[in-house]
Amino acid sequence: MNGAASSPRVFLTFDDGPDPEWTPRILDLLLRADVRASFFVIGVHAQHEPALVRRMAAEGHTVGNHTFSHRHPWLLSNQDAAAQVHEGCNAITAVLGQMPMFYRAPHGRHRQCMIDAAVACGEIPVPWQLSAVDWGPLGTAARIAARLRRIRPDDIVLMHDGRNRHNRPDELLRVLPGFLDELADRGLRPVALDGY
Structure with a gap:
């Protein structure tokens, strides 16, 4: 499905895992x-599911830092917020034997102290252009599919593989096969962030 290197790219990202189910x-x-x-993994989940993190890397996926425990950045002191980034990096490094290249803020809430901590870890902060909104009451398969149809070349797409209370990976999985087929039909080539 990856197609010719010259075809337009899109970047599929999954947050809040690894989830054993x-x-x-x-x-x-x-x-x-x-x-x-x-995959932007939560450090404490990586510690509990190291085999899944290693599988991600072994199968050619990029593993990024989504902090240690996914606490809301706006509810933390500067010191605690930065520590969340460093501890997430350390947890992933302990599992993979190398530091993650990318960082994503939990809840999409950015703080300069966390960006600074990520950069100090050698990580590039990564936003998204399109969210599947695969969580909460709006995270139904039909609505997820409709949102994913809006994808454009070079978009970074936010989805979730970890349940983490409100996420709906069960609903996402109902539409993901069709979405991947649509990408192929449209000539959009999914690549990992490190293939950017």
């Missing part, structure tokens, strides 16, 4: 479709 299903689907993506 949902991450393997998403990895299986991506493997069957020969698609590489990027």
Whole structure:
């Protein structure tokens, strides 16, 4: 599915894992479709599911830092917020033996102290252009599919492989196979962030 290197790219990203129930299903689907993506993992989950993090990397996916415990950045002191970034980086490094290249703020809430901490870890902060909104009451399969149809070349797409209370990876998985087919039909090539 990756197609010619000259075809327009898109970047599929999954946050809040690894989740022992949902991450393997998403990895299986991506493997069957020969698609590489990027996973922003929560450090404490990486500690509990190290084999899934290693599988992500072994199958060609990028593993990024989504902080240690996904606490809301606006509710933390500067010191605690920066520590969340450093501890997330350390947890991923302990599992993979190398530091993550990318960082994404939990809840999409940016703070300069956390960006500074990520840069100090050698990480590039990564936003998104299109959210599947695969969480909460709006995270139904039909609504997720409609939002994903809006994808454009070079978009970074936010999805979730970890349930993390409000996420709906079950609903996402109902539409993800069709979405990957649509990308191929439109000539959009999914790549991992480190293939940028």
